[in-house]
Amino acid sequence: MPGDSLKTYRAKRNFEVTSEPAEGGESNEDQPVFVIQKHWASRLHYDLRLELDGTMKSWAVPKGPSYDPHDKRMAVQVEDHPIAYNQFEGEIPKGEYGAGKVIIWDEGTWTPLEDPRKGYRDGMLKFEMHGRKMLGKWALIRIKSRGSEKQPPWLLIKEKDAYTKPASEFSVVDELPDSVVPLRDAAKKSGAKAAAKKAAPKKAAKATEPTKSAKPAPSAKTAKSKSEAAGAAEASTGNTTRQRASTAGLPGQAAELPAALKPQLATLVEGVPGNPKDWLFEIKYDGYRLLARIEGKEVKLFTRNGHDWTHKLTHLAKVLQKLKLKSGWLDGEIVVVDDKGVPNFQLLQNAFDSSRTGSIVFYLFDAPFLNGRDLRQEPLETRRESLRGLFEAGAPDELRFSETFDARPQDLVASACRMGLEGVIGKLKSSPYVTRRADSWVKLKCSQRQEFVIGGYTDPKGGRVHAV
Ligand code: MN
Secondary structure (H helix, E strand, O other): OHHHHOHHHHHOOOOOOOOOOOOOOOOOOOOOEEEEEEEEOOOEEEEEEEEEOOEEEEEEEOOOOOOOOOOEEEEEEEEEEOHHHHHOOEEEOOOOOOOEEEEEEEEEEEEEOOOHHHHHHHOEEEEEEEEOOOEEEEEEEEOOOOOOOOOOEEEEEEOOOOOOOOOOOOOHHHHOOOOOHHHHHHHHHHHHHHHHHOOOOHHHHHHHOOOOOOOOOOOOHHHHHHHHHHHHHHHOOOOOOOEOOOOOOOOOEEOOOOOOOOOOEEEEOOOOOOOHHHEEEEEOOOOEEEEEEEEOOEEEEEEOOOOEOHHHHHHHHHHHHOOOOOEEEEEEEEEOEOOOOOEOHHHHHHHHHOOOOOOOEEEEEEEEEEOOEEOOOOOHHHHHHHHHHHHHOOOOOOEEEOOOEOOOHHHHHHHHHHOOOOEEEEEEOOOOOOOOEEEEEEEEEOOOOOOOOOOOOOOOOOOOOOOO
16 A cells, blocks of 8 residues: 555655655556656765556666666665655755755656566566656666665666667766756746647647646746756846846846857757657758857857857958847857758868858857847747847848748658758757756757657657657
């Protein structure tokens, strides 16, 4: 019985001190859920929890999961947790059991591939995961215990399927390090917007919120406010006049233009997390990332590492002056387009080598700052609208607005690859601009494998690739 199975869990904790739940949470009998919590206890580890018979069966995985079937990740079985624990994010106080920070690193549903009760008892669980980061087939296999039977050791192993990736190419814990809670909030917001326009497909909405029946955690805001705080800290650098807009209609906040800006970087993924409708898709240009800082007539061009390339690209600086912006930081990629219209990195190299840089065009895709305002906390869609506004009166040919494509991501990647492009960039429509690598911008690259794998719970009419 669940009550009994939580005895150990409760005995280890003092619920007057810790904000972890003592019990509770609704069970999801037709579609059991999973959660992986990243836990900075005395040692960082990942707590994998699978719902079974009204509780969360739990394993502490020191290194976290790997998409490489050769990696056998130690997973130490720990005490059952209540289902309500799935919503826990926050800080376990010093002196308490498991003291340290906890984030919800991934969540979703899981499907046992064999009888899960027998599998759990016999030490051989095979299942499919439908999360944001955890997709495809996985196995948990119990190994011989050397000493204490209280915490039997298991191994977490990726089973071969279309999601498999060599460890040398992809480390899911390194590339997708953050909490999924802000993504969940973002999906809800944009989902609500879409629902206002037309009824959102129920299946997709349900799938992106696999644990929505559970009560929101009291600390679920932690991650969001943390990232907002980080953004605010960046925004306030060298700026004391930050204030809310008093004039209606202008997005963002009044702000001084920072002297330097680190660009947001995309994370390489196998499929778009969540609902593809929440994402915008652009071509992945085969060029150099470039940021333009404009302050009146002064235009400076920086690489993504902050090197000043203005002297190498004087013609582009002049062209940007013609936009007559008061100020701004514009983000984009410079490319040379070959005769097929495909951005070509070799041509770009040649253009630099021969110092004839005249044929370089600058595809602009974001405007973190524009005309005295800091737009970074605005949704991507708002920033892009502001950027598009610059092109409405007609812009010089060397400046291009990076268009987005409205098609299923797997089709886009397939066409991009056929055209000789590198792949596709997906960006979460509702996401703020952050000056680091983040999960809200993803790279979908052409791979040698022809079939393109799209994340677990998308268009039920064929968008989903079942692992064979
Ligand atoms: Mn833990």
